[in-house]
Amino acid sequence: MSLNRNDTGTFSRKPGDNDAAMPIASGSGLGATSKNGVAEKKAKAASSSAAKTDSNSGATKEPGTLSDAEVLSKLTKAGVENVEKVGRCVKAGIARGFIQLERTADLDTVLVSAVCDEVFGFECKNKIDATLRMVLHQKDEGIDEYLGLDDYAVRCDGCEQGYYVTDLCTADPMFSDPKYMHHCADCPGLGKCIGDIRVRHCKKCDDHYFAGSNANLKCPCRSEGKSVSKASNDESDDECETDEDSESDSEEDSDMDEEAPSLADCILGLMKDFASKNQATIPTGPQAMTGDQVLEKLRRLGVENLDKVSGCVKAGIARGFIKLETASDLDKVIVAKTGNKILPTDCTHKVEATVKMVLHQKDWGGDEYNCIKNEHPVYCGKCGEGYFVSWICGGEPTLCYSKHMNHCKKCPDLGVCLGCCREDHCDRCGKHYFAGSMRDMPCDCDEVEETRKTVLRCLLENVNKTGKK
Known part of the structure; x- marks a missing residue:
């Protein structure tokens, strides 16, 4: 993986890197391992057999793990409030046995520790500890803080810099920049960390892809000539898809486009959250x-x-x-x-x-x-x-x-x-x-408009030719 130092002083990775969570700072608490063993640990934690349905709750459950209902029961017994708002990343860590929770005292277990300047290169030498209690209600995606807000679950006592803790669902939790906090809820079971808020889960091919900062880039599988599925490996590559399959895929693409919220929609939602916290509403109209x-x-x-x-x-x-x-x-x-x-x-x-x-x-x-x-x-x-x-x-x-x-x-x-x-x-x-740093790049809809004009021009030319004959 290639790391670049970006203009905010934090580490970023190139879009071509794989979707594994980026190791920004290794944990020294629960489940900490050497850096050389991180990739192997993550690969083992991320790989799982097909999810099966839990007969009690109806939710997907990974073999050898606790169900969502069993995790919520553990949290309730430990005295956790608002269990329905506990992050999926934390719940996945508990379900998979990486986070031990048997009694209330376990909530104060330190999951990861680091010195502040080892995380982002600041001058602060203060030690930061992240306990289970701190990250219980941490958000599974860091887009709020990436856009400049300030609602971190963990904060340095010395310089007050805020941090996320990613990879709680694996054996190697670590402090992270908000840009690289993204626990995918669409993955089987309770999901997994995929390491970048710009990476999305494609519901068509069931894989992750780089969707861009505005989540407006489509998965490569949609631009291919035939539908992509996990079962396609067992079928002939030369088999042509039917019109019915093509129409079904088109409807599926349309549905997925509608499901993906734009960046502006997310921001407007955040503004409403701010207003509710401030006991106010965002007035509109009169x-x-x-x-x-x-x-x-x-x-x-x-x-x-x-x-x-x-x-x-x-x-x-x-x-x-x-x-x-x-x-x-x-x-x-x-x-x-x-x-x-x-x-x-x-x-x-x-x-x-x-x-x-x-x-x-x-x-x-x-x-x-x-x-x-x-x-x-x-x-x-x-x-x-x-x-x-x-x-x-x-x-x-x-x-x-x-x-x-x-x-x-x-x-x-x-x-x-x-x-x-x-x-x-x-x-x-x-x-x-x-649109790029100079805002001189066109929107994708320009290509659609140009295609529409070309089609209309061709149709008009054919009509004129037919009229002359």
């Missing part, structure tokens, strides 16, 4: 302030250059996340963090962002990401590092690197933050897609 009403409020408070006010800020005000009643409210601090908690730097200076600072910040950080301009709204007073503030529109202002500043103003109701400056909104299909 309940929300319009953009003009927001600008009028800002005008009364003495704000100048109203035409350049950030769309993200306007959305935050309209949705009630930013309260502005008097001019002094413009000096309110909406987010504060030390530099080493935003980016992997040595700076421990506290960075604060007020409403006034971000009023005219750009909604797209691509110019700064591509080193074309340097117009950050917030700068560190000590090291001079520049930052954007994203997620103002969702009630969770977050100091971030320019790569993660992208508020889509084309979306309804004053727009939504997308979490990556390389995403863009397609005017034709209305969906978000990966």
